Amino acid sequence: TPRGVKVTAEGEAFYAHCTNAMNMLLQGFNNFSSFATMEKGSINIGCSSTIVRYLLAPFIVKFGKKYPNINISITDGVSGQLTSMLQKNKIDLAIMNLPIDDINLYDYTKITTTQDCFIAPANFPKDFLSKEKLQRFPLVVQKKSNNRTAFESMCRNNDISLNVQYETTSFGLITDFVEIELGLGYTIKDFIKKDIAAGRVKVINTDLEIVPRDVVALTKKGNVNSFACQTFIKELAENFKQ
Numbered sequence: 001t002p003r004g005v006k007v008t009a010e011g012e013a014f015y016a017h018c019t020n021a022m023n024m025l026l027q028g029f030n031n032f033s034s035f036a037t038m039e040k041g042s043i044n045i046g047c048s049s050t051i052v053r054y055l056l057a058p059f060i061v062k063f064g065k066k067y068p069n070i071n072i073s074i075t076d077g078v079s080g081q082l083t084s085m086l087q088k089n090k091i092d093l094a095i096m097n098l099p100i101d102d103i104n105l106y107d108y109t110k111i112t113t114t115q116d117c118f119i120a121p122a123n124f125p126k127d128f129l130s131k132e133k134l135q136r137f138p139l140v141v142q143k144k145s146n147n148r149t150a151f152e153s154m155c156r157n158n159d160i161s162l163n164v165q166y167e168t169t170s171f172g173l174i175t176d177f178v179e180i181e182l183g184l185g186y187t188i189k190d191f192i193k194k195d196i197a198a199g200r201v202k203v204i205n206t207d208l209e210i211v212p213r214d215v216v217a218l219t220k221k222g223n224v225n226s227f228a229c230q231t232f233i234k235e236l237a238e239n240f241k242q
Helices: 009-036 049-066 079-087 146-157 171-179 193-197 227-241
Strands: 041-047 070-076 093-097 106-114 116-121 139-142 164-168 184-188 201-206 213-220
Touching: 041 049, 041 079, 041 227, 049 070, 049 093, 049 171, 049 227, 079 093, 079 213, 093 146, 093 227, 106 227, 116 146, 116 171, 139 146, 139 171, 146 184, 164 171, 171 184, 171 201, 193 201, 213 227
Parallel strands: 041 070, 041 093, 139 164, 139 184
Antiparallel strands: 093 213, 106 213, 116 184, 116 201
16 A cells, blocks of 8 residues: 555455464473473373282372372283283383283383282291192182282293192282181292381291292383373382382
Protein backbone atom coordinates (compact mmCIF):
# COMPACT_ATOMS: atom_id res chain seq x y z
CA THR A 1 0.00 0.00 0.00
CA PRO A 2 1.14 3.67 -0.28
CA ARG A 3 1.82 3.51 3.47
CA GLY A 4 3.82 0.24 3.51
CA VAL A 5 3.25 -3.52 3.69
CA LYS A 6 0.46 -5.29 5.51
CA VAL A 7 -0.41 -8.95 5.84
CA THR A 8 -3.12 -10.35 3.59
CA ALA A 9 -6.01 -12.41 4.96
CA GLU A 10 -4.25 -15.55 3.75
CA GLY A 11 -1.07 -14.42 5.52
CA GLU A 12 -2.96 -13.83 8.76
CA ALA A 13 -4.36 -17.35 8.58
CA PHE A 14 -0.92 -18.78 7.78
CA TYR A 15 0.61 -16.84 10.69
CA ALA A 16 -2.01 -18.23 13.09
CA HIS A 17 -1.22 -21.81 12.00
CA CYS A 18 2.52 -21.22 12.37
CA THR A 19 2.05 -19.72 15.83
CA ASN A 20 0.03 -22.73 16.96
CA ALA A 21 2.59 -25.11 15.51
CA MET A 22 5.50 -23.29 17.16
CA ASN A 23 3.70 -23.24 20.51
CA MET A 24 3.06 -26.99 20.29
CA LEU A 25 6.70 -27.60 19.35
CA LEU A 26 7.90 -25.44 22.24
CA GLN A 27 5.60 -27.30 24.61
CA GLY A 28 7.02 -30.59 23.34
CA PHE A 29 10.58 -29.41 23.98
CA ASN A 30 9.62 -28.30 27.48
CA ASN A 31 7.93 -31.64 28.23
CA PHE A 32 10.89 -33.56 26.84
CA SER A 33 13.21 -31.51 29.03
CA SER A 34 11.04 -32.31 32.07
CA PHE A 35 11.28 -36.03 31.35
CA ALA A 36 15.03 -35.81 30.74
CA THR A 37 15.60 -33.99 34.02
CA MET A 38 13.29 -36.44 35.88
CA GLU A 39 10.80 -33.69 36.75
CA LYS A 40 8.00 -35.91 35.47
CA GLY A 41 7.52 -39.47 34.23
CA SER A 42 6.41 -42.92 35.30
CA ILE A 43 7.84 -46.42 35.74
CA ASN A 44 5.86 -49.66 35.62
CA ILE A 45 7.83 -52.34 37.49
CA GLY A 46 7.06 -56.05 37.62
CA CYS A 47 8.47 -58.20 40.41
CA SER A 48 7.49 -60.66 43.11
CA SER A 49 6.30 -59.43 46.48
CA THR A 50 9.38 -61.15 47.90
CA ILE A 51 11.74 -59.02 45.80
CA VAL A 52 9.82 -55.88 46.78
CA ARG A 53 9.86 -56.69 50.48
CA TYR A 54 13.45 -57.84 50.84
CA LEU A 55 15.29 -55.92 48.11
CA LEU A 56 13.39 -53.07 46.48
CA ALA A 57 11.46 -51.31 49.23
CA PRO A 58 14.38 -49.37 50.80
CA PHE A 59 15.64 -48.27 47.39
CA ILE A 60 12.17 -47.16 46.24
CA VAL A 61 11.93 -44.92 49.31
CA LYS A 62 15.31 -43.37 48.46
CA PHE A 63 14.44 -43.01 44.76
CA GLY A 64 11.07 -41.44 45.57
CA LYS A 65 12.68 -38.78 47.77
CA LYS A 66 15.21 -37.95 45.07
CA TYR A 67 12.62 -37.86 42.24
CA PRO A 68 9.28 -37.00 43.89
CA ASN A 69 7.47 -36.36 40.58
CA ILE A 70 8.13 -39.82 39.14
CA ASN A 71 5.12 -42.13 39.50
CA ILE A 72 6.04 -45.74 40.33
CA SER A 73 3.63 -48.62 39.73
CA ILE A 74 4.47 -52.15 40.92
CA THR A 75 2.84 -55.32 39.57
CA ASP A 76 3.24 -58.53 41.58
CA GLY A 77 3.78 -61.81 39.77
CA VAL A 78 5.95 -64.90 39.34
CA SER A 79 8.65 -65.01 36.69
CA GLY A 80 6.53 -66.51 33.88
CA GLN A 81 3.82 -63.87 34.34
CA LEU A 82 6.34 -61.04 34.44
CA THR A 83 8.19 -62.05 31.28
CA SER A 84 4.84 -62.37 29.49
CA MET A 85 3.88 -58.85 30.59
CA LEU A 86 7.23 -57.54 29.37
CA GLN A 87 6.67 -59.06 25.95
CA LYS A 88 3.22 -57.42 25.79
CA ASN A 89 4.65 -54.05 26.94
CA LYS A 90 2.40 -54.06 30.02
CA ILE A 91 5.37 -53.26 32.24
CA ASP A 92 8.60 -51.32 31.57
CA LEU A 93 10.95 -53.64 33.43
CA ALA A 94 10.95 -56.76 35.57
CA ILE A 95 13.23 -57.52 38.50
CA MET A 96 13.79 -61.19 39.31
CA ASN A 97 16.29 -63.94 40.08
CA LEU A 98 17.94 -65.96 37.37
CA PRO A 99 17.42 -68.46 35.77
CA ILE A 100 14.97 -67.05 33.23
CA ASP A 101 13.65 -68.88 30.18
CA ASP A 102 14.47 -67.33 26.77
CA ILE A 103 16.91 -64.84 28.31
CA ASN A 104 18.01 -63.89 24.76
CA LEU A 105 14.69 -62.04 24.34
CA TYR A 106 15.69 -59.48 26.97
CA ASP A 107 18.32 -56.94 27.86
CA TYR A 108 19.31 -57.25 31.49
CA THR A 109 21.41 -55.53 34.13
CA LYS A 110 22.78 -57.38 37.15
CA ILE A 111 21.53 -55.84 40.40
CA THR A 112 22.94 -58.14 43.09
CA THR A 113 23.58 -61.81 43.92
CA THR A 114 21.65 -64.10 46.27
CA GLN A 115 22.43 -67.47 47.81
CA ASP A 116 19.95 -70.33 48.16
CA CYS A 117 20.12 -72.59 51.22
CA PHE A 118 18.37 -75.28 53.24
CA ILE A 119 16.75 -74.29 56.53
CA ALA A 120 15.47 -76.22 59.55
CA PRO A 121 13.61 -75.35 62.76
CA ALA A 122 15.83 -73.53 65.26
CA ASN A 123 15.82 -76.55 67.59
CA PHE A 124 16.95 -78.98 64.86
CA PRO A 125 19.81 -81.05 66.35
CA LYS A 126 22.10 -80.93 63.31
CA ASP A 127 23.94 -78.05 61.59
CA PHE A 128 25.15 -80.20 58.68
CA LEU A 129 23.43 -82.85 56.59
CA SER A 130 25.06 -84.85 53.82
CA LYS A 131 23.12 -85.15 50.59
CA GLU A 132 22.32 -88.77 51.47
CA LYS A 133 20.72 -87.73 54.77
CA LEU A 134 18.90 -84.79 53.15
CA GLN A 135 16.93 -87.27 51.09
CA ARG A 136 15.32 -88.65 54.26
CA PHE A 137 13.58 -85.39 55.20
CA PRO A 138 10.37 -83.89 53.78
CA LEU A 139 10.99 -80.57 52.05
CA VAL A 140 9.01 -77.34 51.75
CA VAL A 141 9.62 -75.50 48.45
CA GLN A 142 8.04 -72.78 46.38
CA LYS A 143 6.15 -73.82 43.24
CA LYS A 144 5.76 -72.23 39.80
CA SER A 145 8.61 -69.76 40.23
CA ASN A 146 12.23 -69.37 39.18
CA ASN A 147 13.10 -70.34 42.77
CA ARG A 148 11.54 -73.72 42.04
CA THR A 149 13.37 -73.86 38.71
CA ALA A 150 16.63 -73.18 40.54
CA PHE A 151 15.84 -75.92 43.07
CA GLU A 152 15.23 -78.47 40.31
CA SER A 153 18.39 -77.38 38.50
CA MET A 154 20.37 -77.78 41.73
CA CYS A 155 18.99 -81.34 42.13
CA ARG A 156 19.96 -82.24 38.56
CA ASN A 157 23.45 -80.77 38.92
CA ASN A 158 24.01 -82.77 42.10
CA ASP A 159 22.38 -85.91 40.68
CA ILE A 160 19.97 -86.17 43.60
CA SER A 161 16.23 -86.61 44.11
CA LEU A 162 14.83 -84.87 47.20
CA ASN A 163 11.52 -85.50 48.96
CA VAL A 164 9.31 -82.48 48.17
CA GLN A 165 6.26 -82.89 50.41
CA TYR A 166 4.93 -79.32 50.69
CA GLU A 167 4.65 -76.70 47.94
CA THR A 168 3.55 -73.11 48.34
CA THR A 169 3.16 -70.12 46.05
CA SER A 170 4.17 -67.83 48.93
CA PHE A 171 7.88 -67.44 49.64
CA GLY A 172 7.19 -66.42 53.25
CA LEU A 173 5.25 -69.60 53.99
CA ILE A 174 8.40 -71.68 53.51
CA THR A 175 9.84 -70.22 56.71
CA ASP A 176 6.47 -70.51 58.48
CA PHE A 177 6.13 -74.21 57.57
CA VAL A 178 9.69 -74.98 58.62
CA GLU A 179 9.25 -73.17 61.94
CA ILE A 180 6.30 -75.41 62.85
CA GLU A 181 8.42 -78.46 61.92
CA LEU A 182 6.63 -79.65 58.79
CA GLY A 183 10.01 -80.28 57.18
CA LEU A 184 13.19 -78.66 55.95
CA GLY A 185 12.94 -75.74 53.54
CA TYR A 186 14.76 -74.60 50.41
CA THR A 187 14.86 -70.82 50.34
CA ILE A 188 16.95 -67.70 49.71
CA LYS A 189 19.32 -67.04 52.60
CA ASP A 190 19.62 -63.30 51.89
CA PHE A 191 15.86 -62.82 52.31
CA ILE A 192 15.47 -64.58 55.66
CA LYS A 193 18.27 -62.95 57.67
CA LYS A 194 15.80 -61.47 60.15
CA ASP A 195 14.11 -64.84 60.66
CA ILE A 196 17.49 -66.45 61.34
CA ALA A 197 18.52 -63.65 63.72
CA ALA A 198 15.17 -63.95 65.52
CA GLY A 199 15.73 -67.67 66.07
CA ARG A 200 12.77 -68.83 63.99
CA VAL A 201 14.88 -71.09 61.76
CA LYS A 202 18.51 -71.92 61.12
CA VAL A 203 20.61 -72.66 58.03
CA ILE A 204 21.60 -76.28 57.41
CA ASN A 205 24.98 -76.70 55.71
CA THR A 206 25.35 -79.50 53.18
CA ASP A 207 27.84 -81.02 50.74
CA LEU A 208 25.49 -80.23 47.84
CA GLU A 209 26.78 -77.60 45.43
CA ILE A 210 24.39 -74.62 45.50
CA VAL A 211 25.36 -71.97 42.96
CA PRO A 212 24.72 -68.28 43.80
CA ARG A 213 22.07 -66.61 41.62
CA ASP A 214 21.97 -63.13 40.12
CA VAL A 215 19.06 -60.75 40.57
CA VAL A 216 18.60 -58.79 37.33
CA ALA A 217 16.53 -55.96 35.90
CA LEU A 218 14.99 -57.12 32.60
CA THR A 219 13.73 -55.00 29.74
CA LYS A 220 12.35 -56.18 26.41
CA LYS A 221 15.10 -56.36 23.81
CA GLY A 222 14.70 -53.64 21.21
CA ASN A 223 12.56 -51.36 23.39
CA VAL A 224 13.58 -47.73 23.81
CA ASN A 225 13.32 -47.25 27.57
CA SER A 226 12.17 -43.97 29.11
CA PHE A 227 14.55 -41.68 30.97
CA ALA A 228 12.82 -42.68 34.21
CA CYS A 229 13.24 -46.40 33.50
CA GLN A 230 16.90 -46.03 32.51
CA THR A 231 17.65 -43.92 35.59
CA PHE A 232 15.87 -46.37 37.91
CA ILE A 233 17.86 -49.36 36.63
CA LYS A 234 21.18 -47.50 36.71
CA GLU A 235 20.73 -46.16 40.24
CA LEU A 236 19.34 -49.49 41.51
CA ALA A 237 22.45 -51.32 40.32
CA GLU A 238 24.71 -48.62 41.81
CA ASN A 239 22.82 -48.84 45.10
CA PHE A 240 23.79 -52.49 45.59
CA LYS A 241 27.43 -51.87 44.66
CA GLN A 242 27.85 -49.63 47.69
